[in-house]
Amino acid sequence: MLDYVQAETTYRNRRAVSIEDDRLRVTVTVEGGHIAEILDKASGMNPLWAPPWPSIEPSTYSLERHPEYGNDSESKLLSGIFGHNLALDIFGPPSPEEFAAGVTVHGEASVAPYAITSNATSMQTRAHLQVAMLDFERHIELKPGGIVAIRETVTNLAGIDRPIAWTQHVTLGPPFIEHGRTRLFLPAKRSVTYPTDLSPDQAYAVNAEFEWPAAPTKSRSTIDLSTYPDSERSAGVTAHLVDADREQAYFLSWNPGSRLAFGYAWSRADFPWISLWEENRSRQQPPWNGQTITRGIEFGASPFAEARRSMIQRASVFGTPVYRWLPAKATLHADYLAFAFQSGEMPEELVSVLQDRGMVSAGARK
Numbered sequence: 001m002l003d004y005v006q007a008e009t010t011y012r013n014r015r016a017v018s019i020e021d022d023r024l025r026v027t028v029t030v031e032g033g034h035i036a037e038i039l040d041k042a043s044g045m046n047p048l049w050a051p052p053w054p055s056i057e058p059s060t061y062s063l064e065r066h067p068e069y070g071n072d073s074e075s076k077l078l079s080g081i082f083g084h085n086l087a088l089d090i091f092g093p094p095s096p097e098e099f100a101a102g103v104t105v106h107g108e109a110s111v112a113p114y115a116i117t118s119n120a121t122s123m124q125t126r127a128h129l130q131v132a133m134l135d136f137e138r139h140i141e142l143k144p145g146g147i148v149a150i151r152e153t154v155t156n157l158a159g160i161d162r163p164i165a166w167t168q169h170v171t172l173g174p175p176f177i178e179h180g181r182t183r184l185f186l187p188a189k190r191s192v193t194y195p196t197d198l199s200p201d202q203a204y205a206v207n208a209e210f211e212w213p214a215a216p217t218k219s220r221s222t223i224d225l226s227t228y229p230d231s232e233r234s235a236g237v238t239a240h241l242v243d244a245d246r247e248q249a250y251f252l253s254w255n256p257g258s259r260l261a262f263g264y265a266w267s268r269a270d271f272p273w274i275s276l277w278e279e280n281r282s283r284q285q286p287p288w289n290g291q292t293i294t295r296g297i298e299f300g301a302s303p304f305a306e307a308r309r310s311m312i313q314r315a316s317v318f319g320t321p322v323y324r325w326l327p328a329k330a331t332l333h334a335d336y337l338a339f340a341f342q343s344g345e346m347p348e349e350l351v352s353v354l355q356d357r358g359m360v361s362a363g364a365r366k
Contacts, residue, residue: 048083167300180230
């Protein structure tokens with residue numbers, strides 16, 4: 001194995017580091033540590049979302065100089081966000097006091113500077129979260145067959161036990177996301193819509209339980225969540241508990257035009273929840289400006305993006321905790337995979353392919 005070195009490139013005007021093999025190229029931003037690109041070379045497609053607005057380094061952002069990114073606790077994150085960003089140790093907005101102390105939406109990990117070293121096919125990324133008093137490391141390695149193996153390590157520098165949110169905020173975007181075409185499968189039947197109405201363009205009923213993929217609507221019909229909506233504008237959030245009889249969780253998304261299948265696989269014990277976030281040209285405020293098309297498939301320790309106090313007060317949904325405990329001076333690890341490959345069908349063939357590759361157990365049901 002080659003020695004790890006510092007070797008930066010640029011990605012959409014951002015400092016970044018890339019690794020690649022014959023199947024994939026993976027690119028991570030130096031600031032924010034976002035996995036901005038998992039490029040499938042066979043199709044030439046990166047399924048991960050790139051915002052339609054210009055991206056800047058979060059360290060250069062200020063509310064006064066950059067009104068084009070909005071004027072709230074989300075603005076610094078939005079100035080530099082890309083496809084897969086990490087929510088740690090909150091998944092959602094900070095309190096006013098936390099914001100005054102320097103915490104942005106989804107926590108410091110998505111705006112912090114990272115020290116990144118790499119060789120041809122693997123990289124190490126490290127960040128110190130000063131306000132949260134956490135150290136974070138992520139090791140990324142390309143494996144044969146279009147697989148990206150990822151290990152994350154979170155260390156509590158404080159001398160107290162603490163509840164944390166820890167969510168992989170994976171967001172897919174065009175051209176992979178197509179209205180009425182791009183498909184999705186989750187092994188997570190037990191589901192609930194967000195507890196409040198988020199938008200006039202939200203069709204989903206509020207705080208309604210359902211079974212994947214038939215989400216109830218305000219008009220007392222249902223929407224099939226397994227296909228991206230074919231509508232001019234839509235928005236909403238739903239939460240999904242990975243089936244309790246599974247050790248291995250995953251999601252699969254498929255674009256019929258490119259024949260690209262893309263997804264992640266992880267341990268249910270680490271991340272029992274999947275939060276689906278849909279923004280389809282609904283948000284009119286800067287920097288969204290009614291132009292953004294996304295599908296967030298966010299797997300983690302929490303079902304909803306919400307403030308820390310709300311998370312703790314909620315405690316559980318469907319009898320399952322909505323946060324993880326990180327003991328004093330302790331370290332937690334989480335291992336997961338991303339994958340991309342060509343396939344002509346969705347979902348049956350893809351499930352069998354995942355079983356053949358050992359990404360899900362042979363007993364995984366459709």
